[in-house]
Amino acid sequence: xxxxxxxxxxxxxxxxxxxxxxxxxxxxxxxxxxxxxxxxxxxxxxxxxxxxxxxxxxxxxxxxxxxxxxxxxxxxxxxxxxxxxxxxxxxxxxxxxxxxxxxxxxxxxxxxxxxxxxxxxxxxxxxxxxxxxxxxxxxxxxxxxxxxxxxxxxxxxxxxxxxxxxxxxxxxxxxxxxxxxxxxxxxxxxxxxxxxxxxxxxxxxxxxxxxxxxxxxxxxxxxxxxxxxxxxxxxxxxxxxxxxxxxxxxxxxxxxxxxxxxxxxxxxxxxxxxxxxxxxxxxxxxxxxxxxxxxxxxxxxxxxxxxxxxxxxxxxxxxxxxxxxxxxxxxxxxxxxxxxxxxxxxxxxxxxxxxxxxxxxxxxxxxxxxxxxxxxxxxxxxxxxxxxxxxxxxxxxxxxxxxxxxxxxxxxxxxxxxxxxxxxxxxxxxxxxxxxxxxxxxxxxxxx
Numbered sequence: 011x012x013x014x015x016x017x018x019x020x021x022x023x024x025x026x027x028x029x030x031x032x033x034x035x036x037x038x039x040x041x042x043x044x045x046x047x048x049x050x051x052x053x054x055x056x057x058x059x060x061x062x063x064x065x066x067x068x069x070x071x072x073x074x075x076x077x078x079x080x081x082x083x084x085x086x087x088x089x090x091x092x093x094x095x096x097x098x099x100x101x102x103x104x105x106x107x108x109x110x111x112x113x114x115x116x117x118x119x120x121x122x123x124x125x126x127x128x129x130x131x132x133x134x135x136x137x138x139x140x141x142x143x144x145x146x147x148x149x150x151x152x153x154x155x156x157x158x159x160x161x162x163x164x165x166x167x168x169x170x171x172x173x174x175x176x177x178x179x180x181x182x183x184x185x186x187x188x189x190x191x192x193x194x195x196x197x198x199x200x201x202x203x204x205x206x207x208x209x210x211x212x213x214x215x216x217x218x219x220x221x222x223x224x225x226x227x228x229x230x231x232x233x234x235x236x237x238x239x240x241x242x243x244x245x246x247x248x249x250x251x252x253x254x255x256x257x258x259x260x261x262x263x264x265x266x267x268x269x270x271x272x273x274x275x276x277x278x279x280x281x282x283x284x285x286x287x288x289x290x291x292x293x294x295x296x297x298x299x300x301x302x303x304x305x306x307x308x309x310x311x312x313x314x315x316x317x318x319x320x321x322x323x324x325x326x327x328x329x330x331x332x333x334x335x336x337x338x339x340x341x342x343x344x345x346x347x348x349x350x351x352x353x354x355x356x357x358x359x360x361x362x363x364x365x366x367x368x369x370x371x372x373x374x375x376x377x378x379x380x381x382x383x384x385x386x387x388x389x390x391x392x393x394x395x396x397x398x399x400x401x402x403x404x405x406x407x408x409x410x411x412x413x414x415x416x417x418x419x420x421x422x423x424x425x426x427x428x429x430x431x432x433x434x435x436x437x438x439x440x441x442x443x444x445x446x447x448x449x450x451x452x453x454x455x456x457x458x
Contacts, residue, residue: 056153057109060101060126060146067133067143068094075137090136097129097143105150119153123163126150127170134174144171148201161202168197270298293336322357323349323384326364330382333368340379341368347386353445359418360384360393360440363426366411367395367438375399375436386444390424393440401430415440 076087083091104122108114127147133140144167151163172193176186323345334341364382371377377399385392412428415438419426424442 056149059149063143063146067140070139071137075139093133100125116155123150127166131170141175152205157206160205164201165198168194325361337372343382345384350386351447353447356422356442356445359422362418363415363440364395366415371397389444391442391444395438398435401432401434401436
């Protein structure tokens with residue numbers, strides 16, 4: 011009962027942790043979205059503030075200040091209009107376009123602020139209403155990096171703004187200079203503190219924003235790689251299945267058809283002898299039925315028929331005896347070591363190697379004796395198929411049958427060696443790990 015209760019509590023705990031993690035992720039996303047909105051608003055303020063302040067100052071000057079002063083448009087109004095046009099061009103090419111294109115550099119930002127303050131001071135000599143436009147200098151001081159330059163920009167803007175507003179330079183007195191100094195100091199300190207805090211937060215937030223962008227790009231890239239891997243895995247699976255079917259067809263249908271042709275040709279040659287003809291036809295029919303059965307088992311990915319009824323040593327013995335009877339060649343099977351159950355994949359691979367080796371002996375070797383040896387050595391299982399036939403040169407051992415054998419044995423973690431020379435027979439040796447059914451190692455391997 012206690013065990014069941016624990017089993018019930020674990021899923022609930024996992025669900026709770028998942029919900030907490032999901033809630034934390036949603037909160038983090040909301041916080042990031044809010045901070046991104048803050049940065050976007052600040053960028054818009056940086057971009058549009060000088061235009062808004064210049065528009066307000068210019069509109070008030072030409073609609074109210076200039077007519078109230080009694081001056082005509084020419085020459086005072088024209089001079090102010092020229093300065094306004096110069097300010098428009100200076101802000102456009104020195105601030106707005108570089109900021110939108112993210113091309114504004116610290117040096118160019120410093121030159122821009124100096125030129126902006128010079129235009130503002132000149133405009134303020136015509137009217138104090140352009141104090142409004144001068145306030146833009148405080149916003150632009152935020153563009154100066156590192157932050158001490160930004161503080162210096164705030165100080166310069168405050169001196170220009172308050173110096174013109176208080177007429178300090180026209181009639182300086184100790185009282186006015188003290189008042190001016192105090193105002194500039196307080197104003198600079200207050201705005202500079204904001205610059206310092208904003209610079210730190212903005213730098214951290216922009217770094218985080220860049221990190222999020224890189225993470226999103228990495229996620230998109232990983233998604234593309236995942237899709238590519240899925241396609242490659244699907245193609246690899248199809249290729250493996252084609253190779254498996256090719257090997258199965260070669261080991262079953264092709265070999266069976268070759269045997270049928272051989273028996274029918276023998277029956278044709280011995281047509282004059284009634285008994286021999288019937289014997290060859292009977293063998294051909296037996297091979298045809300066996301090939302059909304093996305083809306069906308291959309389609310269903312089942313083990314060979316011999317392995318379906320017995321273990322590997324008995325299946326090899328049955329295969330070899332039937333082969334010797336069909337081809338009239340003496341064949342001997344020997345099993346050494348303690349027999350142990352093997353993984354079906356291991357048994358099928360070794361059986362197919364023996365089957366292909368015997369088929370090659372019948373087709374090419376013209377041998378008089380064949381020996382099949384299955385050796386259990388504890389950690390490994392060895393299969394040797396030897397004949398005393400004509401053999402072949404090394405370059406000739408590259409046919410599909412030998413290639414299929416090598417692929418099968420490599421697929422179960424083993425390797426195969428083929429040794430032959432003209433007139434000296436052939437030896438096929440396969441070595442595979444002794445893996446028991448279910449993936450466990452052999453007894454000998456476990457003991458070690």
